[in-house]
Amino acid sequence: MDTHQSTILKSFLIGAGLFFVALAIYNCKNPEIASDYLIIEPIAIHENGKAFAGSTSCIPCHTDIYNSHIGTAHFKTSALADSSKIKGNFEFGKNTFTLNDRVLFTMMATDSGFYQRANFIHNELELFNLQVDIVVGSGTKGQSYLSWEEDALFQLQTSYFTPTDRWTSSPGLKELISPRPVIARCFECHSTYAKNTTPDKKGNHFDKSQIIYGIDCERCHGASAKHVGYHIKNPDAKVSKYVIKHSALSKQQKLDACALCHSGDRKPIQPPFSFTIGDDLSKFSTSETKENNISLDVHGNQYGLLTASKCFTKSKNMDCTSCHNPHKNQRNQTSTFIQKCIQCHSKGKTVCMATKDVQRMKDNNCISCHMPLISSKSMKIQLDTMETAVKVRTHLISIYPEDTSKQP
Ligand code: HEC
Ligand code: HEC
Ligand code: HEC
Ligand code: HEC
Ligand code: HEC
Ligand code: HEC
Ligand code: HEC
Numbered sequence: 142m143d144t145h146q147s148t149i150l151k152s153f154l155i156g157a158g159l160f161f162v163a164l165a166i167y168n169c170k171n172p173e174i175a176s177d178y179l180i181i182e183p184i185a186i187h188e189n190g191k192a193f194a195g196s197t198s199c200i201p202c203h204t205d206i207y208n209s210h211i212g213t214a215h216f217k218t219s220a221l222a223d224s225s226k227i228k229g230n231f232e233f234g235k236n237t238f239t240l241n242d243r244v245l246f247t248m249m250a251t252d253s254g255f256y257q258r259a260n261f262i263h264n265e266l267e268l269f270n271l272q273v274d275i276v277v278g279s280g281t282k283g284q285s286y287l288s289w290e291e292d293a294l295f296q297l298q299t300s301y302f303t304p305t306d307r308w309t310s311s312p313g314l315k316e317l318i319s320p321r322p323v324i325a326r327c328f329e330c331h332s333t334y335a336k337n338t339t340p341d342k343k344g345n346h347f348d349k350s351q352i353i354y355g356i357d358c359e360r361c362h363g364a365s366a367k368h369v370g371y372h373i374k375n376p377d378a379k380v381s382k383y384v385i386k387h388s389a390l391s392k393q394q395k396l397d398a399c400a401l402c403h404s405g406d407r408k409p410i411q412p413p414f415s416f417t418i419g420d421d422l423s424k425f426s427t428s429e430t431k432e433n434n435i436s437l438d439v440h441g442n443q444y445g446l447l448t449a450s451k452c453f454t455k456s457k458n459m460d461c462t463s464c465h466n467p468h469k470n471q472r473n474q475t476s477t478f479i480q481k482c483i484q485c486h487s488k489g490k491t492v493c494m495a496t497k498d499v500q501r502m503k504d505n506n507c508i509s510c511h512m513p514l515i516s517s518k519s520m521k522i523q524l525d526t527m528e529t530a531v532k533v534r535t536h537l538i539s540i541y542p543e544d545t546s547k548q549p
Contacts, residue, residue, distance in 0.1 A: 177382075193364045212470045216355045244260070294347055295321060295345070296321045324343060328352070334352065362384055392460055397420070403444050404441075404443075442536075513534075
C-alpha cells in the first residue's frame with residue numbers, strides 16, 4: 142500500500158470513527174432512533190403518525206386481559222356485519238317493521254349478505270334495498286346498521302331494539318328519510334380508529350382499510366405498535382415502554398379518558414380522534430353539561446351525573462375505575478358493585494339511613510334504590526306508532542322516591 146492510499150484509508154477510518162461517535166451521541170439524545178424496538182406491520186396508522194398493532198398482538202404478553210376484554214360491550218360495539226355479529230331477527234314473521242302505516246321494511250338474509258328493503262305499502266313500489274355492512278352497538282340495548290356507497294357511509298333507517306326483540310326506526314327518525322350520512326363522530330365513540338378522508342373531516346367519506354372496529358386496547362392505551370415491537374425485542378424488560386400508563390395519570394386525566402365518550406353530546410373544537418388519553422379533554426371538545434345540573438339526561442352522560450353526585454363531590458379520589466374494571470364485562474355483577482359502595486359506606490354517618498327492613502326488601506341492593514333505571518329523554522325509539530324511551534341506569538347516586546318514573 143503506498144502512502145497516498147494509506148492516507149486515504151486513514152482519513153476514511155478517522156471519518157468513519159467520527160461518524161459513529163457522532164451517531165452514538167445523537168442516539169443518546171434521540172433514543173427512538175436507536176431503534177430499540179422491532180418494526181411491527183401496522184393494521185392502521187393514526188393521523189399523528191403512530192402505528193396500531195391490533196389487539197391480537199397483545200395476546201402473548203397480556204393473555205388474561207385480552208381474553209376478558211373480548212367479552213366486553215366495548216369490544217363488541219362495532220364490527221363488520223356477519224351472522225355472528227348481527228343480533229336483529231331475520232326470521233320470517235319477525236323481520237319486518239312498518240313506518241307510519243306507509244312504508245314496509247323487510248330485513249333479509251341472503252347468500253350475498255344482509256339487506257334492508259323498503260317499499261310503499263299501497264303500491265308495493267320498492268324505494269331501496271341496501272346492504273348491511275357494519276354493525277354498531279353490542280346489542281345490550283340495541284343495534285344500528287351502516288351501509289357503504291363506494292367510500293361514503295350511511296345509517297340505515299331500521300335499528301334493532303333488544304328488550305322487545307323488535308325492529309324499530311333508528312333513534313330520532315320518525316319519518317322516512319334517505320339514508321343518513323355517518324360522520325366520524327359516530328366512530329369516535331364506537332370504534333378504535335377510523336380515517337375520515339373528507340377534506341374538512343366533517344363528511345362521511347372514509348378509508349375502509351383504516352378502520353379498527355370495536356373499542357379495543359389501543360383506543361384507551363394509544364396506538365401501541367412500538368410498545369409491542371419494544372417488548373418483543375427486549376423480552377426481559379419488566380418496565381413498559383411506548384404505551385400510555387393510566388397509573389401515572391391525574392384524577393381529571395383518568396376521568397377524561399372515559400368522559401371522551403361518556404359525557405353526552407360534546408361540542409368539538411378539534412377533529413375527531415385528535416384527543417389521546419392523557420390530554421386535557423376540554424381543549425378538544427366542550428361538554429354541554431353544566432355543573433350540578435341534576436336534570437341531565439341519563440343517556441350517555443355518566444360523567445356529568447356522577448360528578449354531580451355527593452359520593453363524587455365529597456370524596457377525594459373517585460373516578461370511573463373506582464367501580465368499573467374496564468377490561469371486564471361487569472353487567473349484572475351487582476354484588477361486585479355493592480362491595481364498592483360498602484367500602485365507603487360501612488362507617489359513621491355515610492351508612493344507609495333506610496331501615497334494615499326497607500333495605501332487605503330489595504335484597505340490600507344499593508343500586509336499585511340509589512342508581513335506579515330512568516327513562517332517557519333523548520334516546521327514544523319508534524315501535525310502530527308508539528314512541529318508547531330507553532331505560533338507562535342513572536349515575537346521579539342519590540335518594541330517590543319509590544316510583545322513579547316520576548323523576549325529573
Ligand atoms: C412482548 C410482550 C408484550 C406485548 C406483545 C405487549 N406488551 Fe404491554 N407490556 C409488556 C410488559 C413487559 C409490560 C410491563 C409489565 C406489566 O405492566 O405487565 C407491559 C405493560 C403494558 C401496559 C401497562 C403500562 C403501565 O405501566 O401502566 C399497557 C397498558 C400495555 N402493556 C398495553 C399493551 C397493548 C395494548 C398491547 C398490544 C397492542 C401490548 N401491551 C402488547 C409486554 C408486552
Ligand atoms: C371511545 C369511546 C369510549 C371510551 C373512551 C370509553 N367508553 Fe365505555 N362505552 C362506550 C360505548 C360506545 C359503550 C356502549 C357499548 C355497546 O353496548 O355497544 C360503552 C359502554 C360502557 C359500559 C357498559 C358496559 C356494558 O356491559 O354494557 C361501561 C361500564 C363503560 N362503558 C365504562 C367505561 C369506562 C370506565 C371508561 C374509561 C376507562 C370507558 N367506558 C371509556 C364508549 C367508550
Ligand atoms: C359521544 C359519544 C357517542 C356518539 C357520538 C355516538 N354514541 Fe352510540 N353510544 C354511546 C354510549 C356511551 C352508549 C352506551 C349507552 C348509554 O350510555 O346510554 C351508546 C349506545 C349506542 C347503542 C346501543 C348499544 C347497546 O347495545 O346497548 C347504539 C345502537 C348506538 N350507540 C349507535 C350509535 C350510532 C349509529 C352513532 C353514530 C351515528 C352513535 N351511536 C354515536 C356513545 C356515543
Ligand atoms: C375502555 C378503556 C380500556 C380498554 C379498551 C383497555 N384498557 Fe387496559 N386499562 C384501562 C385503564 C383505565 C387501566 C387502569 C386500571 C386501573 O387503574 O384500575 C388499564 C390498565 C391496563 C394495564 C395495566 C394494569 C393491569 O391491569 O395489568 C394493562 C397491561 C392493560 N390495561 C392492557 C390492556 C389490553 C391488552 C387491552 C386490550 C385487550 C386493554 N388494556 C384494553 C383502560 C382500558
Ligand atoms: C369513594 C367512596 C364512595 C363510594 C365508592 C360510594 N360512595 Fe356514596 N358517598 C360517599 C360520600 C363521601 C358521600 C357523602 C356523605 C356525606 O354527605 O356525609 C356519599 C353519599 C351517598 C349518598 C347520599 C346522597 C345524597 O344525595 O344525599 C348515597 C345514597 C350514596 N352515597 C350511595 C352510594 C352507593 C349506592 C354507592 C355504590 C354504588 C356509593 N355510594 C359508593 C362516598 C362514596
Ligand atoms: C359508585 C360506583 C360507580 C361509579 C364510580 C361509576 N359507575 Fe358506572 N355503573 C355502576 C353500576 C352499579 C352500574 C350498573 C351495572 C349493571 O347494570 O349491571 C353501572 C353502569 C354503567 C354503564 C351502563 C349503563 C346502562 O344503563 O347501560 C355505563 C356506560 C357506565 N356505568 C359508565 C360509567 C362511567 C363512564 C363512569 C365514570 C364517569 C362510571 N360508570 C362510574 C357503578 C358506578
Ligand atoms: C330499599 C331501598 C334502599 C336500599 C336497598 C338501600 N338504600 Fe340507602 N337509602 C334509602 C333511603 C330511602 C334513604 C333515605 C333515608 C332517610 O333519609 O330517611 C337512604 C339513605 C342512604 C344514604 C344517606 C345517608 C345520609 O347520611 O343521609 C346512604 C349513604 C345510603 N343510603 C347508602 C346505601 C348503601 C351503601 C346501600 C347498600 C348497602 C343502600 N343504601 C341500600 C333506600 C335504600
